[in-house]
Amino acid sequence: MQSLGLKYPIFQGGMAWVANGHLAAAVSEAGGLGIxxxxxxxxxxxxxEIHTAKSLTDKPFGxxxxxxxxHVQEVIDVIVREKVAVVTTGAGNPSEYIERLKGAGSKVIPVVPSVGLARIMERVGVDAVIAEGMESGGHIGKMTTMALVPQVIDAVSIPVIAAGGIGDGRGVAAALMLGAAGVQMGTRFLSATECDIHPNYKKAVLKAKDIDTLVTGDYLGHPARVLKNKMSRAYLVAEKAAAQAGQDDFAELEELGNGSLRRAVQTGDSETGSFMAGEIAGMVKQEMSCADILTSTVAQAKACLQQGPALL
Ligand SMILES: Cc1cc2nc3c(=O)[nH]c(=O)nc-3n(C[C@H](O)[C@H](O)[C@H](O)COP(=O)(O)O)c2cc1C
Structure with a gap:
């Protein structure tokens, strides 16, 4: 974390369609790592988006x-050309790109859902890993943050960032006590003033209760956590029917899901849009600037950590 020169060890998770250069720059400018x-x-x-971020901050971002x-090859080319400080990766093994990215000065930090993948990533030379539990919004693994993070920390000697279900300073303090070098938050930043998602999406996050998410895509092998709405409920019904019929052609389900996050972000349509968000959405109650999110979260984490010795 120190080598990244961050004021706070808090990443804003890279979120497809959601996390643009504007949001990333606001988080980095406020002392976290925008991605x-x-x-x-x-x-x-x-x-x-990289040019937008660079025009708004001279702090590192990812x-x-x-x-x-x-488009992965061409995207890596752009990142190398632009010398982006941090590259986080999802959905696979980044080993074939590590040498080029490191050559351009980027730190490579993959998201991992298990100890096994964390070990493989350490072996191929990444700088750190993000251990992400299934409480999180978006595509998820099978383990919870509480169980996954300490096991990954025990298994590797590179820094581990905790993600999934962290929404305020209590979560940050808990993750640091598990041994994490920092945290990544996604859902909390959906409510940020600088987050340019459709107002309906933001409102749905702010209105959500603890039990208002569900997981779609399990049957297809691509589970994703989203808010309950018309779209996600209809998808789940279709998915259950496909599972009961033992279908192995997923074309219809894929058609239903295609573009659904984009529709949520751009049109806010709850009949056809997937409002990806994590379980912590139930705790996100107020729209705040990225700077306020970071400073209040850090102040609360510090207060929690100071109370520590008196608790036992
Ligand atoms: C709307 C949304 C989109 C996401 N898209 C991506 C993505 O494109 N790539 C990725 O690695 N993680 C993605 N994530 C996961 C976040 O980067 C982050 O790890 C996660 O949100 C942390 O858990 P939390 O939601 O409980 O804070 C997404 C999460 C959300 C809520």
Whole structure:
């Protein structure tokens, strides 16, 4: 964390369609690490967001690369050219890109859902890992943050960032006590003033209760946590029917899901949009600037950590 020169050990998770250069710059400018979510965007779109972030901050920021993107090669080319400080990766193994990224001065930090993958990532030479539990919004693994993070920390000697279900200073303090070097929050930043998602999406996050998320895509092998709405309920019904029929052709389900996060972000349509968010949404009650999110979170974490010795 220190080598990144951050004021606070808090990453804003790269979120496809959501985390643009504007949000990433606001988080970095406020002392955390903002991360642009490149999703399946073409390289010129990613380049534009990097330029936006650079125009708004001279602090380090990151880009999240979805390794399954059809544009991954060109996106890596842009990142190397732009010398982005941090590259987080999702959905796969970034080993073939590590040498080039490190050559350009980038720190490579993959998201991992298990100890096994964390070990493989350490072996191929990444700088740190983000251990993400299934409480989180977006695509998820099988383990909870509380169980996953300490096991990953015990298994590797590189820094481990905790993600999933962390929404305020209590969560940050808990993650640091588990041995994490820092945290990554996604859902909390959906409510940020600088987060440019459709107002309906933001309102749905602010209104959500603890039990208002569900997981779609399990049957397809791509589970994702989203808010309950017309779209996600309809998807789950279709998925259960496909599972009961033992279907192995997923074309219809994929058609239903295609573009649904984009629709949520751009049109706020709850009939066809997937409002990805984590379980911690139930605790996110107020729209705040990134600077206020970071300073209040850090103040609360410090207060929690100071109380520590008196608790036992
Ligand atoms: C709307 C949304 C989109 C996301 N998209 C991505 C993504 O493109 N790549 C990725 O690695 N993680 C993605 N994530 C996961 C976040 O980067 C982060 O790890 C996660 O949100 C942390 O858990 P939390 O939601 O409980 O804070 C996404 C999360 C959300 C809520």
């Amino acid at each position: 642009i979510g490149s999703g399946h965007a073409p390289a010129d779109v990613v380049e534009h 880009v999240n690369v979805m390794l399954l993107s059809p």
